[in-house]
Amino acid sequence: MKLDIANMKYQDSRKFLISAITPRPIAWVSTIGENGVFNLAPFSFFCPVSSNPPMLGFNANSNRDGTKKDTLRNIEFAKEYVINVVNEELGQQMNQSSQEYPPDVSEFKEVGLTPIKADRVKAPLVAEAPVSMECRLTQILEFGKERKSYFIIGELLMAHVKDELWVNGQVDQTKLRSIARMGGEWFCRTRDVFELKRPYPYP
Numbered sequence: 001m002k003l004d005i006a007n008m009k010y011q012d013s014r015k016f017l018i019s020a021i022t023p024r025p026i027a028w029v030s031t032i033g034e035n036g037v038f039n040l041a042p043f044s045f046f047c048p049v050s051s052n053p054p055m056l057g058f059n060a061n062s063n064r065d066g067t068k069k070d071t072l073r074n075i076e077f078a079k080e081y082v083i084n085v086v087n088e089e090l091g092q093q094m095n096q097s098s099q100e101y102p103p104d105v106s107e108f109k110e111v112g113l114t115p116i117k118a119d120r121v122k123a124p125l126v127a128e129a130p131v132s133m134e135c136r137l138t139q140i141l142e143f144g145k146e147r148k149s150y151f152i153i154g155e156l157l158m159a160h161v162k163d164e165l166w167v168n169g170q171v172d173q174t175k176l177r178s179i180a181r182m183g184g185e186w187f188c189r190t191r192d193v194f195e196l197k198r199p200y201p202y203p
């Protein structure tokens with residue numbers, strides 16, 4: 001099977017990307033709007049983009065009507081945000097927070113989560129999240145024409161990890177229980193972890 005991705009409609013090439021590149025970690029992004037309302041939404045086109053300095057990137061497509069998503073507009077305004085990690089317990093609320101609520105409605109209230117004050121940024125942390133990362137915007141890359149994609153890159157300033165998850169200087173992979181997005185409406189758990197020893201000294 002060959003797929004002529006360059007000549008495919010947006011919806012079809014997107015389906016390919018979403019189902020071929022799996023599992024994808026989920027950036028659960030909390031922001032604050034110009035109106036002071038806390039916003040929260042999940043984004044699975046998400047990755048670390050630099051180790052030194054530590055930087056993270058995620059993608060926000062434009063809405064179906066071509067307008068920018070609240071997350072992007074809030075980040076353009078505040079230049080700061082928090083990326084929260086989603087574990088098994090938070091899966092339903094994460095999914096619910098992807099609803100297109102109006103900008104004056106806070107997903108925190110709608111899905112029953114607790115916003116708490118961050119140390120370095122104005123956007124709130126999700127108190128229930130196992131890990132939260134405070135970020136400062138560095139750049140936004142814009143792609144496409146009608147339905148644009150925006151790749152939002154930020155520097156990681158401060159991380160919060162639940163005490164019980166921090167073992168030997170790292171987040172314990174057997175305890176984190178993060179979930180990830182697969183194709184369609186499929187997700188996966190990360191319970192089945194295994195170790196491969198590097199063939200050279202690590203780290």
Ligand SMILES: Cc1cc2nc3c(=O)[nH]c(=O)nc-3n(C[C@H](O)[C@H](O)[C@H](O)COP(=O)(O)O)c2cc1C
Nearest residue numbers: 041042043044045059060061069070071098099100
């Ligand atoms: C698991 C999951 C992953 C998602 N990943 C993305 C993504 O990578 N890019 C994107 O633009 N929207 C993604 N969405 C959809 C957004 O979460 C959705 O459009 C949301 O309403 C945006 O909220 P906002 O307007 O408050 O920013 C995803 C939704 C879910 C449930």
